[in-house]
Amino acid sequence: MFITAYHQLDYAMTAIKLGAVGFVLKPTDPDEIMLACRKAKQVIQEDRQRNELELGLRHQLKEYSFTLQGMLLPEGEISKLNEVIAQIIEYIELNYMQEMTITKVADMLHYHPDYLSRLFKKETGENFSDTLTRIRMQKAVDMLADPQVKVFEIASRVGIRDSRYFGQMFKKHYGQTPNDFRKQLFIRHAELGGHLNDT
Structure with missing residues (x-):
């Protein structure tokens, strides 16, 4: 999350490339910061859920691949x-x-x-x-x-x-x-x- 006093578009573009989920301009509004933090928290939780799901799918695919191919482990x-x-x-x-x-x-x-x-x-x-x-x-x-x-x-x-x-x-x-x-x-x-x- 970026908090900056600079209004240049370059800063916003750089923040997006780095994966920022919030771009807050100074002077800041506390409500705006809290909103950005909540958004960041949601993104983190979604990433964790995706990682857990991906891990489970990898285990399943590994098991299925050996079964379908008739291969020995x-x-x-x-x-x-x-x-x-x-x-x-x-x-x-x-x-x-x-x-x-x-x-x-x-x-x-x-x-x-x-x-x-x-x-x-x-x-x-x-x-x-x-x-x-x-x-x-x-x-x-x-x-x-x-x-x-x-x-x-x-x-x-x-x-x-x-x-x-x-x-x-x-x-x-x-x-x-x-x-x-x-x-x-x-x-x-x-x-x-x-x-x-x-x-």
Whole structure:
């Protein structure tokens, strides 16, 4: 943004060539300066949005080009992709108790969510949400072995705030409610003459 006391056309032309979004002549009006600043802010925001969109499209086009051409990814690229997937799974393992979405993870790794979602599915055979649920259910099974921990507490500890929804997901995954699963766990251990809290 240019603020100048010179009224020559050359100055205005130079400002335009340099990408100025505002040209304010002295003596200045504060309202005019604020208007120019708001315009500059809008231009910056639009540039950032374009850059983010372009980055996402580049990732998508790269993926599509390999698919359409039937080409194999270079060895270095495969290693990089495997590393990204490993990072995601490790992040889930460490943070399954928190609210988590593919968008949040993509933002953390600087990828476009749609691209990362397709990549994860392609490399693992599972959707991100399915993997997150599977890991949460596995953690829940471990916690069910402790009779002192209530089912609603387990739901919260694995990142599912609605205990009823947790019960539905658990039954869908294991074919039993958490309470029934716990009972069967105790029965099996009793038949084997063991105890759940044995170390």
